[in-house]
Amino acid sequence: MNPDGLAIATTGLSKRFGRPGHGQLAVDGLDLVVPAGSVYGFLGPNGSGKTTTIRMLLGLVFATAGEISLLGQRIPDHAARALPHVGSLVEGPAFHPYLSGRANLARLDAADLGASRRDSGRRIDHALERVGLTAAAAKRYRNYSLGMRQRLGIAAALLQPRDLLILDEPTNGLDPQGTREVRHLVTQLAADGTTVFVSSHLLSEVEQVCDHVGVMRTGRLVWQGSLAVLGDQQRVRVVVQTPDSTVAKGVLADLGLVEINEEPGTASAVLGSRAPEDIVAALVRAGVAVRGFAVQRPNLEDVFVSLTGEGFDVSA
Numbered sequence: 001m002n003p004d005g006l007a008i009a010t011t012g013l014s015k016r017f018g019r020p021g022h023g024q025l026a027v028d029g030l031d032l033v034v035p036a037g038s039v040y041g042f043l044g045p046n047g048s049g050k051t052t053t054i055r056m057l058l059g060l061v062f063a064t065a066g067e068i069s070l071l072g073q074r075i076p077d078h079a080a081r082a083l084p085h086v087g088s089l090v091e092g093p094a095f096h097p098y099l100s101g102r103a104n105l106a107r108l109d110a111a112d113l114g115a116s117r118r119d120s121g122r123r124i125d126h127a128l129e130r131v132g133l134t135a136a137a138a139k140r141y142r143n144y145s146l147g148m149r150q151r152l153g154i155a156a157a158l159l160q161p162r163d164l165l166i167l168d169e170p171t172n173g174l175d176p177q178g179t180r181e182v183r184h185l186v187t188q189l190a191a192d193g194t195t196v197f198v199s200s201h202l203l204s205e206v207e208q209v210c211d212h213v214g215v216m217r218t219g220r221l222v223w224q225g226s227l228a229v230l231g232d233q234q235r236v237r238v239v240v241q242t243p244d245s246t247v248a249k250g251v252l253a254d255l256g257l258v259e260i261n262e263e264p265g266t267a268s269a270v271l272g273s274r275a276p277e278d279i280v281a282a283l284v285r286a287g288v289a290v291r292g293f294a295v296q297r298p299n300l301e302d303v304f305v306s307l308t309g310e311g312f313d314v315s316a
């Protein structure tokens with residue numbers, strides 16, 4: 001693969017719609033860094049430029065400025081080298097409602113002139129199996145649930161072996177069951193070693209499946225990084241509920257905990273390297289009446305707010 005270990009890298013990627021010097025800057029100076037093997041959540045409210053970025057990555061629209069490297073190949077110049085290794089789901093493929101899932105895939109597979117005809121059946125079976133649609137393969141597309149439709153779209157992207165999958169809002173419009181199905185599928189694909197770049201306007205969704213995230217706001221990438229930060233012990237806090245909050249505060253301090261807060265009825269601190277059970281034991285030994293004890297891990301929103309100093313507003 002590419003020498004720098006990145007599945008996608010862009011520098012200064014920008015797109016202006018309309019006349020040069022006028023019109024709207026839909027994407028503004030994006031430096032995306034998507035490590036190979038990652039599940040990268042491309043997060044941002046509707047209209048923040050996610051689809052436009054994805055269309056540029058796939059060579060579907062020209063960038064106004066900037067550079068794109070996809071699997072180590074420059075886009076659009078070397079798109080023909082990179083794109084056969086990239087599966088995508090953008091605005092969903094047009095499926096025929098009266099044909100079965102299998103027959104729909106067969107039509108798309110037949111349109112791929114680079115694929116050998118002899119292996120067609122095997123390719124289709126494999127793609128159906130990977131998205132869990134083997135049992136429903138003979139059902140007409142119009143009778144598929146929304147989740148099944150979306151999974152068929154992903155199956156279409158998987159007719160060939162892929163190193164990278166780019167999915168634009170794959171759970172948009174899905175009910176909770178469909179969302180779970182797609183989320184599970186993304187996790188499975190990633191476990192098989194495929195890099196997945198998936199856009200979403202839902203923070204909770206990205207948090208559940210992704211290990212890297214980029215946050216878009218009005219065309220700009222406002223934060224990008226690894227979600228390993230969520231497991232960072234320095235961000236985990238213990239919260240003690242007790243009428244003896246002043247004594248509890250002293251116990252936490254004696255144990256060497258830092259960033260201690262005390263309010264009437266609660267004392268809290270950063271957990272650090274201490275085991276929660278040792279803290280409870282020390283509190284009890286000191287005669288603190290522990291009414292509640294919680295270990296609070298930060299969620300993506302907390303981390304985002306602490307890193308950028310801004311609220312996360314997906315409805316903007």
Ligand SMILES: Nc1ncnc2c1ncn2[C@@H]1O[C@H](COP(=O)(O)OP(=O)(O)OP(=O)(O)O)[C@@H](O)[C@H]1O
Nearest residue numbers: 017018024026044045046047048049050051052053
């Ligand atoms: N072909 C186009 N011509 C003019 N403006 C466009 C075009 N495509 C997108 N835009 C504008 O560019 C901005 C970014 O749109 P884009 O679709 O990339 O955002 P998005 O984050 O993917 O949102 P959504 O989830 O709603 O698709 C929007 O203001 C949109 O109106």
